Amino acid sequence: MGALTIIPISGIPEVRPGDSLGELIATAAAAQDTPLADRDCIVVTQKVVSKVEDRLVALDHENLDARRELVERESVRILRRRGDLIISETEHGFVCANAGIDLSNVEDGFAALLPVDSDRSAHRIRNTIRVEAGADVAVVISDTFGRAWRHGLADVAIGVSGLAAVVDLRGQADARGRELHVTEVALADEVASAAELVMGKAAAIPAAIVRGLEPEWFRDGSVRELIRSPQDDLFR
């Protein structure tokens, strides 16, 4: 197994609704002399995906009632409330703070909702890159979620195209020849976390190349693999 390289893609301009992220990413990568290649995995942050898909809604950030109503509208189930914080499940099946609604890095007076279908957003970017750059890449859409029990936020996948979201190593023998019991690795989440290390919250780098992932991990994938079913979930 070889080394992995994670390359931030800088030089992507502030995006607007209708922009083609695939084009912007392919162009910026070529301009910084790291043109996209087959089996690169491109990680793109939710912020820019929501912007090009025009998922911005008007919101007076100081109006806590309006904010709460928006979060409730984007939720299918409320898990916990504390003060202004709501932990809820979105219609995608994600459990996160404030239904994943983004208040930072958005125009004043607006909030950014999650993409309607981030797998489809990832497909679209991937197809554009295939045409624009001639490269067969995978795409992961990432977002920044809090976790139960652990302090600090980590990036996870909210959309996937061309990559296994979960790699199932159940039944493969471990180094001592015994069956591994349960080793389903949340690959797309780990890829999102890895990419976040070069993107930086304040640096406005909305995409990164993860280069060197195992060839067998590139297949049709969906973020639905990462959703724990409610009946399997001990904390919902």
Place this chain on the structure above:
Amino acid sequence: MGALTIIPISGIPEVRPGDSLGELIATAAAAQDTPLADRDCIVVTQKVVSKVEDRLVALDHENLDARRELVERESVRILRRRGDLIISETEHGFVCANAGIDLSNVEDGFAALLPVDSDRSAHRIRNTIRVEAGADVAVVISDTFGRAWRHGLADVAIGVSGLAAVVDLRGQADARGRELHVTEVALADEVASAAELVMGKAAAIPAAIVRGLEPEWFRDGSVRELIRSPQDDLFR
């Protein structure tokens, strides 16, 4: 912000109690022509740390009562039970399955407990590498945990030395000049997840180099930064 490189360290032999992991890692890295350098972050899996620290205990894996008793003994609080699975809090403050006790990749008839103090384990490896390789590195001890709500396992940090476990970006302006509300990034967890991508569960690679992290992230750190306090935790 530059690129990040993640290099698996292969050629580390099967370890035994009392072995010096710092020596083994420095030697193996040099032997594969990727000698350790200042500001590398070395990620080391819990499995090998528990082995060199002789945290193996006898356990008949088929004896479910013995297994349950061991998990309960290593727990300070049980959060959930379902069948053989116990989600509990360890005395370190980690919430995970089966108190973090490792049944795979261990000699038959044994199980591996978590290190007593993984920050100290990380310090020890770091100090040895400073002496053996003349390199001032950071060290993260990683383990594979399940998550609430999301399917699949991801590697997280259970011990840290020389690196911020959480990077606090609160109050730094975002790209639009507005204050960021809460952006405390679980840096050491993201580093552990990134390293896992080159280690592979079945490949028996127990350590990796993460090269290219931001210089300001290298400081005294502790895994305690990553423990969400029970009063701040809505799911305990």
